[in-house]
Amino acid sequence: MSRFTGSRIDHLNLAVPDLPAAVAFYEPVLASIGIVTMMTVPASPELAAMHGFGWEHKPYFWxxxxxxxxxxxxxxxxxxxxxQVRTFYDTALAHGATSLHAPGDHPAYHPGYYGGFVLDPHGINLEAVTHDHV
Structure with missing residues (x-):
């Protein structure tokens, strides 16, 4: 278990121009690290359509x-x-992401920082990171 845990962010909404295309990308990429679809919300007069990902008891990434x-x-x-960093990175590339930084150590951030960076199909810089790499 990483020593860098305990985020106080409850959820994050990411606006995308093409929801079906974004879901098609994010479902396999996030599943590669254990984050799965938990909920979908159809469009209504009050809300835009949304797709929620998470794990255990609630969605936190929309x-x-x-x-x-x-x-x-x-x-x-x-x-x-x-x-898991390498699996995330490889899965993202297989589903249309562009490589920014192949998985590797980034000691400039702090000792033990190991991350892989991609651009998703909408141009968002995504990363999977572990903080206890030796």
């Missing part, structure tokens, strides 16, 4: 339809092992 992706967006998912 894709929201008909939005515009912001600039310089970066989202990192904590994993427990370097192998």
């Amino acid at each position: 894709l929201v339809a008909d939005g515009q992706v912001g600039t310089n967006m970066h989202l990192a998912f904590t994993v427990d092992t370097a192998e």
Whole structure:
């Protein structure tokens, strides 16, 4: 278990211009690190359509339809092992991501930082990272 746990972020909504395309990308990529679809919300007069990912008891990462992706967006998912970083990275590339940084050590961030970075099909910088790599 990583020593860097305990985020206080309850959930994150990510606006995307094409929800079905985003879901098609994120479902296999997130499943590779144990994050799965937990809920979908159809469009209504009050809400845009949404797709929620999470694990255990609740969704915490939401894709929201008909939005515009912001600039310089970066989202990192904590994993427990370097192998999970590599699996995330390889799965993302297989589903249309572009490589930014192949999985590797990044001691400039801190000792034990091991991450892999990709750009998703909408241009969002995604990362899987473990903090206890030796």
